[in-house]
Amino acid sequence: MQWQDTLRDLDDLLASGEIDAAEHRRLRDEALAEASGTTRRVPIPSSAFLPRRELSPPRALDQGDRGRFVDGEALFIEPAGRFSRVALGVIAAAVVGASVWWFTSGDSEPAPVAAPPPPTANRADELAKGLPKLPGTVRSQPSVLPVSVGPQLGLYGPEVPNAGSSGLVNAASTDGPRALTVNVLDNGSGPDRAKDILAYAAATGWASDTAPEGVQIVRTGNGGTQLYRAVYRSGTWTVLVTATSKDDDVSFRAYFDSVLARTLLALPAR
Numbered sequence: 001m002q003w004q005d006t007l008r009d010l011d012d013l014l015a016s017g018e019i020d021a022a023e024h025r026r027l028r029d030e031a032l033a034e035a036s037g038t039t040r041r042v043p044i045p046s047s048a049f050l051p052r053r054e055l056s057p058p059r060a061l062d063q064g065d066r067g068r069f070v071d072g073e074a075l076f077i078e079p080a081g082r083f084s085r086v087a088l089g090v091i092a093a094a095v096v097g098a099s100v101w102w103f104t105s106g107d108s109e110p111a112p113v114a115a116p117p118p119p120t121a122n123r124a125d126e127l128a129k130g131l132p133k134l135p136g137t138v139r140s141q142p143s144v145l146p147v148s149v150g151p152q153l154g155l156y157g158p159e160v161p162n163a164g165s166s167g168l169v170n171a172a173s174t175d176g177p178r179a180l181t182v183n184v185l186d187n188g189s190g191p192d193r194a195k196d197i198l199a200y201a202a203a204t205g206w207a208s209d210t211a212p213e214g215v216q217i218v219r220t221g222n223g224g225t226q227l228y229r230a231v232y233r234s235g236t237w238t239v240l241v242t243a244t245s246k247d248d249d250v251s252f253r254a255y256f257d258s259v260l261a262r263t264l265l266a267l268p269a270r
Contacts, residue, residue: 006031011139021141028140032149124167124186127237132266134182135259136175145170147185155183155240156193157200164188178245178252180259184267185238192233197240201229214269215260221247228256234267 007028014024128142144167151158153170169184187193194216201218202208206229211217215232226249230241241260245252 014139015137021138025141025143029143029145032145035149035152122166124165124169124184127184127186128169128171130266131169131171131182131184132262134171134173134175134180136173136178136180138171138173139179140170140172142169142171144168150183150185153183154204155200156185156197160185160193160196164190177249178243178255181240181242182263183240183242184234185240187236187238193238194231194233197231197238201231212260212264212269215264226252228253230256230260230263232269234270237267239263239267 010019010024010028010031013019014021019027122144124144128144131142147160147165147168150156150160150168155168165186165188167186169186170181172179172181174180185193198216198218206218206220206227209217209219209228211230215230217228217230219226219228221227224247225244226247227242227244229243230239232239241256241263243252243256243259245255249255
């Protein structure tokens with residue numbers, strides 16, 4: 001898929017130092033948002049192709065118009081006595097207004113304006129800040145993705161709903177020939193999705209393997225690689241820890257177990 005190629009290109013740019021982590025995260029979120037179909041660009045027509053409105057030339061004032069204008073001026077001529085009374089009234093009103101302002105302003109302080117409350121971070125944002133750092137080179141800082149991106153990442157099927165969920169927290173790194181990914185799904189007010197995720201894994205060729213209490217581990221292999229994935233519930237979260245390495249990596253399972261143990265300290269199975 002084109003969006004997956006884009007993610008790999010961004011990872012390469014981050015690893016080579018051509019972009020920093022913030023720019024990598026922004027571009028990656030844009031690519032994933034575009035892949036999930038959440039954005040649509042609307043073309044805006046250029047002003048160069050809008051119809052021009054012709055301005056009519058000014059009309060010369062003829063003698064008849066000039067005469068009417070002079071007659072109109074004559075209608076507004078007031079007697080001198082009336083004008084004097086109006087002017088004195090305006091001046092008196094201005095003096096009274098200035099006096100009222102002087103005596104009422106005094107040393108009064110302006111009423112303090114309450115500062116707007118700070119924006120409230122959602123649950124997924126808060127979890128992303130406290131997610132443990134993965135070993136190796138960071139490919140993706142902990143960030144929040146739409147739940148709809150999960151099927152595109154091969155985590156679960158499209159039947160997993162996103163109503164009430166604050167998002168899918170995602171973090172990834174590479175450690176030599178090994179690749180690590182931690183995904184944490186907010187279940188919101190809905191049920192735990194671990195069973196759905198394990199059923200999806202079984203339907204796509206993953207097999208069960210030994211696991212610690214409260215955790216399910218599945219494994220698979222493809223094209224000279226081996227993959228392990230741990231799935232478990234932690235409160236209202238469903239946690240997925242995935243690792244990939246070469247077939248000849250004999251210590252890979254022990255390495256995966258150490259990463260899982262570190263994740264369980266931050267997000268215990270319960």
